[in-house]
Amino acid sequence: MLSRVADSLFWIGRLIDRAENIARLADAARRIEALPGEGPEPNTEWRSTLISAGLRDSDLVDLDEVSRDFAVHTLFFERQNPSSIYNCITNARENARAVRSDLTQDVWETLNHGWRTYRDMEEWEHDRSALAKLIDWMKGFSAQFRGALNGTMLRNDGYYFMRLGQAVERIDSMARLIDVKYHVLLPRADDVGSPSDRTQWQALLYAASAQKAYNFATKSDLSAQGVADFLVLSHQFPRSIRFNVNFLYQTLRQLEQHYDQRSDCHDLVADFAWRINGQSIEQVIAGGLHEFLTETVEQNYAVADALSVSYGFGAPAVSSVDKDDHGQ
Numbered sequence: 001m002l003s004r005v006a007d008s009l010f011w012i013g014r015l016i017d018r019a020e021n022i023a024r025l026a027d028a029a030r031r032i033e034a035l036p037g038e039g040p041e042p043n044t045e046w047r048s049t050l051i052s053a054g055l056r057d058s059d060l061v062d063l064d065e066v067s068r069d070f071a072v073h074t075l076f077f078e079r080q081n082p083s084s085i086y087n088c089i090t091n092a093r094e095n096a097r098a099v100r101s102d103l104t105q106d107v108w109e110t111l112n113h114g115w116r117t118y119r120d121m122e123e124w125e126h127d128r129s130a131l132a133k134l135i136d137w138m139k140g141f142s143a144q145f146r147g148a149l150n151g152t153m154l155r156n157d158g159y160y161f162m163r164l165g166q167a168v169e170r171i172d173s174m175a176r177l178i179d180v181k182y183h184v185l186l187p188r189a190d191d192v193g194s195p196s197d198r199t200q201w202q203a204l205l206y207a208a209s210a211q212k213a214y215n216f217a218t219k220s221d222l223s224a225q226g227v228a229d230f231l232v233l234s235h236q237f238p239r240s241i242r243f244n245v246n247f248l249y250q251t252l253r254q255l256e257q258h259y260d261q262r263s264d265c266h267d268l269v270a271d272f273a274w275r276i277n278g279q280s281i282e283q284v285i286a287g288g289l290h291e292f293l294t295e296t297v298e299q300n301y302a303v304a305d306a307l308s309v310s311y312g313f314g315a316p317a318v319s320s321v322d323k324d325d326h327g328q
Contacts, residue, residue, distance in 0.1 A: 003312025005102055006161045008095040010313050012111075013165025015095070016145050019088035021173035022075050023138035025049045028177070028207030030131055032200055033068070046071035052180040053083055072131060077122055085138060089118050104152040107145070114141045139209075157258050160251050164307065167244040167251070171300045174241050177207065178231055179293040201227045208239050228289060229281035241296060242276050248303065249273040265306035272299050 029045040047066045053075060055061045060080055078084045093115040100108055121137065124130035153159045201224055205211040214222075214230050217237070234240040248269050256262050276296075284292045307313055 005099050006157070006311050007313045008099045009102065009158050009161040010165040010307070010311070012092050012095050013162035014169045015088045015092035015165075016111075016142055017166045017169040018083060018173070019085045019092070020138055020142035021169065021177075022053055022083065022085050022088070023135045024207045024209075025052055025173075025177065026072065026075055026131070027135045028203050029071070030135070031203040031206055048180045050074065052176045054176075055081065055083075069126075069128075073125055076134060077125055086118065086122075089115050102158050104148070106148040106152045110141075110145050110148040114145070117141075157255060160255050160258070161311070164248065164251055167247045168300060168304050168307070170239055170244045171241055171248075172297060174208070174231060174239060174244075175293045175296045175300070177204065178228060179290055198222060204231070210237060210239065213237050225281060225285065228285070232284065232292075233276070233279065233281055245269075245273050245276045263306075263310040265303065265310045268299075268303050268306050272303060275299070 026049060029049040032045040046068055047063050050056075050061055050063065050066060050071055055074070056063070058081070060074060060078065074081055075084060077086045079086065081087065093111050096103060096108055096111050118137075118141075121134065124134060149159070149162060153162075202211070202222055205214050205222075205227060208231060210231065213236075214227065217234065218226055218230060220226055230237060231240055233242045235242055235246070237243055249272075252266050252269050256266060279292075304313075
């Protein structure tokens with residue numbers, strides 16, 4: 001497969017998952033905002049969401065002056081934010097248009113129809129009651145895309161490249177989501193174990209669509225350690241860090257067999273899997289959850305860089321309408 005084709009397929013996987021993860025971050029903030037009783041300071045949940053979305057140092061954002069309406073616009077429709085849902089869907093569609101012959105009709109039509117639909121939803125931005133509908137639409141669109149991908153694409157290198165992009169994005173987004181919850185929403189030690197702490201960890205499970213899976217798998221009461229264990233180290237939950245690191249490893253093994261060659265990125269992912277699989281949540285917390293998550297994000301970046309070198313990935317194709325810079 002040509003590098004430019006693999007590049008576009010990889011970024012389609014990343015961008016659609018990134019758009020869904022942005023919606024899930026907003027869902028967590030919306031749920032925390034609606035909690036009764038004592039909670040974080042006003043708009044703290046929206047500031048933390050913008051930080052988790054990678055906008056801490058962005059010129060677009062003044063974290064001292066964040067409002068709900070500003071955060072929703074920035075996350076969902078801001079053209080200057082390369083990770084806004086608008087830009088993610090637009091640029092995923094642009095990449096798909098460039099490699100349309102390598103996609104099934106179902107995958108292309110699902111993505112193209114979603115792009116057209118989302119453009120018409122921009123008028124919902126100023127309707128405060130529409131946020132839940134925007135979030136639900138994004139999660140439904142992403143599910144439809146995955147259904148078309150998994151249900152109609154051949155299990156060949158093109159499929160593997162899209163799934164690699166999805167896994168890389170999920171590792172990054174889950175690490176950021178947990179880290180921001182742990183250090184921004186609850187910065188004080190005396191908050192740990194409080195009713196506010198419990199409800200915010202519950203909101204985190206909702207954001208990851210993990211609340212029922214957590215209850216079924218753990219059969220235990222909700223706790224900070226339990227939630228962290230499930231979202232970081234579960235080998236069953238498809239959004240956990242461990243699950244996606246192992247998926248990266250398995251998928252690269254399949255590509256190794258397909259091309260009959262091995263490169264540095266395979267060794268990096270093998271080391272990544274060894275590190276994640278060799279940890280217990282007690283060891284992670286003893287060494288510092290923040291430090292572990294930071295190292296995970298950095299290691300994931302190194303893997304993405306190595307994939308770029310090995311297979312010729314770059315930045316995603318950018319719409320001719322919206323020429324924003326896109327990096328990893």
